[in-house]
Amino acid sequence: MTDVQNDRPVESEPTPAPPSAELVPLKPDRGALVLTMGVLGIVSAPIGFACCAPLGTVSVALGIIAWVMGSRDLKEMQSGLMDLGGQGITQAGQVCGIIATIIGGLVLLMGLLMLAVWVVMIIAAVAETGALDISIP
Secondary structure, three states: OEOOOOOOEOOOOOOOOOOOOOOOOOEOOOHHHHHHHHHHHHHHHHHHHHOOOOHHHHHHHHHHHHHHHHHHHHHHHHOOOEOHHHHHHHHHHHHHHHHHHHHHHHHHHHHHHHHHHHHHHHHHHHHHHOOOOOOOO
16 A cells, blocks of 8 residues: 555554453353252251151251352353353252252251150150159158
8 A cells, every 4th residue: 555645655554453352261060069969958858857867957958058059150150150051950959959958957847856755755754653753861
């Protein structure tokens, strides 16, 4: 290209480089982990009721962890920080975590109620037999 007035070649200005599109890598989704903990929480609740009530605490703990992790992961997916590939699995795990927390809480309450009934029955049986008849001379 030449300058019309001076009849000399015009130096073309360098074209600016396109803005660098730095791609921030997305965090991998943890949907399988959230779903696994939610399902284990649901499964451990009936086992806790049938076997021993302390497994209700395991159910509640797994349920709360799945619930919280699922909620956080879904927020990160919506904000574009986490891979959307596992959104359905993460949401299912979150729901399973909520269900596990509720069922585990009910198992814990029923376990405490059963413990209270057992204590009352033992106290009544001991009082009826007079085994702990403590008389002060």
